[in-house]
Amino acid sequence: MLALTWNLFHGRSVPPAGHELIERFAASIASWKWDVALLQEVPPWWAQPLADAAGAEQGCALTSRNSLLALRRVVARRRPDLIKSNGGGSNVILARSAIAEHRSLRLRVHPERRVAQLVRLAGGTCVANFHGSTRVALAEEELARLCAQALAFAGSSPLILGGDLNLRRPAARDPQLVLLGSRDVDHLFARGMERVGEPALLDRDVALACGAVELSDHPPLRIELRARESGVPRGGS
Numbered sequence: 001m002l003a004l005t006w007n008l009f010h011g012r013s014v015p016p017a018g019h020e021l022i023e024r025f026a027a028s029i030a031s032w033k034w035d036v037a038l039l040q041e042v043p044p045w046w047a048q049p050l051a052d053a054a055g056a057e058q059g060c061a062l063t064s065r066n067s068l069l070a071l072r073r074v075v076a077r078r079r080p081d082l083i084k085s086n087g088g089g090s091n092v093i094l095a096r097s098a099i100a101e102h103r104s105l106r107l108r109v110h111p112e113r114r115v116a117q118l119v120r121l122a123g124g125t126c127v128a129n130f131h132g133s134t135r136v137a138l139a140e141e142e143l144a145r146l147c148a149q150a151l152a153f154a155g156s157s158p159l160i161l162g163g164d165l166n167l168r169r170p171a172a173r174d175p176q177l178v179l180l181g182s183r184d185v186d187h188l189f190a191r192g193m194e195r196v197g198e199p200a201l202l203d204r205d206v207a208l209a210c211g212a213v214e215l216s217d218h219p220p221l222r223i224e225l226r227a228r229e230s231g232v233p234r235g236g237s
Contacts, residue, residue, distance in 0.1 A: 001125065001193070001225045004034040004202075005186050007164040009216035010089065011043045012080050013206075017213055020077045022046055024206050025215055026053035029094070032202055034222060036121070037094040038188075040131035040164045044090040056094040059102035061117045063089040063131065091117050091163070093129050098122035105149055107142045108133065116146050118153045126154035132166040132185075139166045144173045151176060151191065158227065162188035164218065181223040188223055196224040 006029075011021055025046070029037065030053040037056070044062055051058035093102075101120040107130075108114040116130040128150035132139035143165055150161050151174060161177060166185050172178075177189040181199035188199075202220040206213060 001036065001160075002034045002222060003036050003038070003127075003160050003162070003188055003190075003225055004032065004220055004222045005038040005040075005129075005162045005164070005188055006220040007040045007131070007186065007216060007218040008042050008046075009218065010041050010080065011046065012217075013208075013213040013215050014217050015211075015213060017208055017210060018079075020080055021215065022049060024208075026050050028204060028206070028215060030054040032220070032222070035096050036125075036127055036160065037092075038127065038129040038160075038163050039092040039094065040129070042090045042092045047090065047092045050092065051094055054094055054096070056096045057099045058095075059093045059099055059117055059119050061091045061104040061115045063091055063113060063115050089131075091115065091129050091131060093117050093119045093127055095119070095121055095127075103153070105146070107145055108138065114142055116142075116149075118150060120153075120157070125158045125160065126150070128153075128159065128161040130161075130163040130165065132164065134166050136167065140171075143167065143170055147172050147174050147177055147189075154191070158190070158192035160188065160190050160193065160225070162186070180225070181221055183219060183221045186218060186221050188221065190225060192228055193225040194228040196226050199223045 047060040100122045103118040105116040119127045176191045180195040181188040200222045204215040
């Protein structure tokens with residue numbers, strides 16, 4: 001199984017493109033090889049178009065700054081680099097297999113709403129997707145709660161847990177979960193699975209009329225997983 005995590009930077013690029021980039025993001029996501037994609041900072045109205053382009057099913061959980069969303073959407077589509085994160089946000093899981101169950105898990109209300117996703121795929125593998133708070137103490141508390149809830153949700157099934165955790169040295173606080181891939185604050189853990197090969201950072205460069213840009217300020221992180229063999233699990237750092 002190929003698992004991907006990517007923070008979409010609210011659909012913006014570096015340097016700023018000055019206009020909505022949904023077609024570019026959708027084309028990139030559709031072109032990459034993956035089985036499940038954990039996405040953060042996604043404009044809420046992008047979830048279904050991204051899934052359609054990739055031939056995937058989707059689960060979406062609204063996160064923060066989504067009051068008066070219709071008005072935010074109008075501004076964000078015209079001036080995404082002006083409104084930035086105030087355009088509204090969501091976490092999205094895309095799966096190129098059937099999604100049997102999807103839950104949203106609210107982990108924090110103040111100082112900013114933080115919501116995780118729990119998904120069970122038709123094959124039994126479970127997935128948890130999250131974007132943590134920017135304050136380390138809050139992010140660590142959220143991760144600890146998410147790990148406990150995700151393990152309970154998964155039961156005896158394999159579990160993939162990750163996203164933009166806003167932690168550079170995350171600790172799952174449960175020996176069942178092994179860190180298999182990292183890039184800065186983006187991480188992927190798993191239980192009952194091991195990594196095959198090395199993690200990969202995917203190319204997000206695109207050419208626009210204004211010049212070359214990089215989609216998002218985070219590179220997409222992808223790892224290949226397989227059912228863990230008996231003995232000591234093999235993971236990352």
